[in-house]
Amino acid sequence: MPVLVFLDQSEGQVKKNSIEAASYAAKVAELAGTTAEGIILGSIPTGLAELGVYGLKKIHTLKQETLDHFDAQIFAKVIAEAVSVIGAKIIVFSNNVNGKAIAPRLSAHLKAGLVMGAIDLPVTTDGFVVKKSLFSGKAFANVSIKTEIKIITLNHNSYKVIKGEGAAEISELSVQVDRAKVSVIAVNKITGEVPLAEAELVISGGRGLKGPENWHLVTDLAKALGAATACSRAVADVDWRPHHEHVGQTGLTIAPNLYFAIGISGAIQHLAGVNRSKVIVVINKDPEAPFFKAADYGIVGDAFEVMPKIIDEVKRLKGL
């Protein structure tokens, strides 16, 4: 009864958050005394077997052109059948866009208890209890799954990927695929930038930067570090920056290793989107800015004076 992990892919590559889920699934399997296997739908990325290094013993593939377009209904149905063929009792997804669409459907289909947004390994000393994030990371709940089949979606950047050795065996599934009811008519990707949702380093600016003409203080640092850029809602609302950069309660929720906030007050709705970040740095001229309470490092100072020096120092360190 292996642990099964859904390997979500985009543009011929398994997504980074699915690699985290795979590594997590391997650990869950180890704790349960079994092995972890992956499932991938649609085109097969090159070098798939290499995902064995994350602990997957086998990867089930279902190569069908129609599966290159996402339809939660079809994906859930195919995975449900694969679960019964494989005999999996624990199914892991990344809590990413597609995981959030498939896992609930699969849960209702299999009557399998679901925990969305897990942040740690299950504890099995008394039942099967998974810790999940609540209130965008401001609290946690320990949730007990009572059904025989269990489904977990793993929050991004919550589990450290463990890399070992080995290759996964590739095994072809034969499952009937229905016609999708949802058709994809266009994909609009923002190109040339580090995607914010998956970025490890994020540099963000607020109204304290006074206007879009000063954004080089954010983008220059981001460029030097290979970081993504973000902003507060106040900034997106006045169109200094595009809305897809807005983080917080009503925008994106992110959990990068570094969140570097420049001229952002740290309103509670803003914090809701970023407080799962590993390290928070705040640059603000107001020592009373609420953001300092959530920060790990900070400078009470004028961004226009300190940022150019910080950018120069990073460039020097990076040899740029």
Next chain:
Amino acid sequence: MKILVCISKTPDTTAKIAFTDNNTKFAEAGIQFIINPYDEWYALVRAIELKEANPDTQVHLINVGGPDADPIIRKALALGGDEAIRINANGNDSYYIAAQIAEVAKQNSYDLILTGKETIDYNGSSVGGMLAELLDLPFVSLATKVDLNGTTCTVNREIEGGEEVNEVTLPVVISCGKGVAEQRIPNMRGIMGARSKPLKVVEPQAIDPLTTIVSFELPPAKAGVKLVSPDHPEELVRLLHEEAKLF
């Protein structure tokens, strides 16, 4: 055209988060409750806009909750819902909630079912998908735009690093996020009118939840901010490089 909007009651976005009863219950004392913002600003307002564009539309609201949810249901009616159903049950298992809603939805053949993309308290993001499965309907999640053209629905949905444009024939379940509509404030006429709109209370079906919450926790307190002098910003870079090892 019949639209069902699922609305949930959540603590206000600025609520102080604490737990009581040996960390098994959310501390409700002094907390202001609101309609979950994703349900209200996006799902509900979009439903009302669709009704404004096509007056031959009925907007029904549904909530699974106790009588304490009635004030937020009235507010949703004030914003423009036509009638509401409250399934008189408390549950924090998403499957239990979705299955209760599905029982009601099955009797009403809705063309469009809208939910928020998640609740701001439980961050479950699962009622919409479960509901779609239980009703055997297609599901488009994390929508940023929802347009109707006859029975064809065009939905933009969030993907990593951008958006995807989907097309689907009604009926469909859609979970809504930012972009789908703009927040509205109920006007006096809406508030007065809401009092006489039907709010039907139905008893729940016998459905077993699939999960239970054992306990809640708060994150460990931060060690506190390490401040660097504004005269030596390069010291901050050194700390991030050598101590935090971020780059």
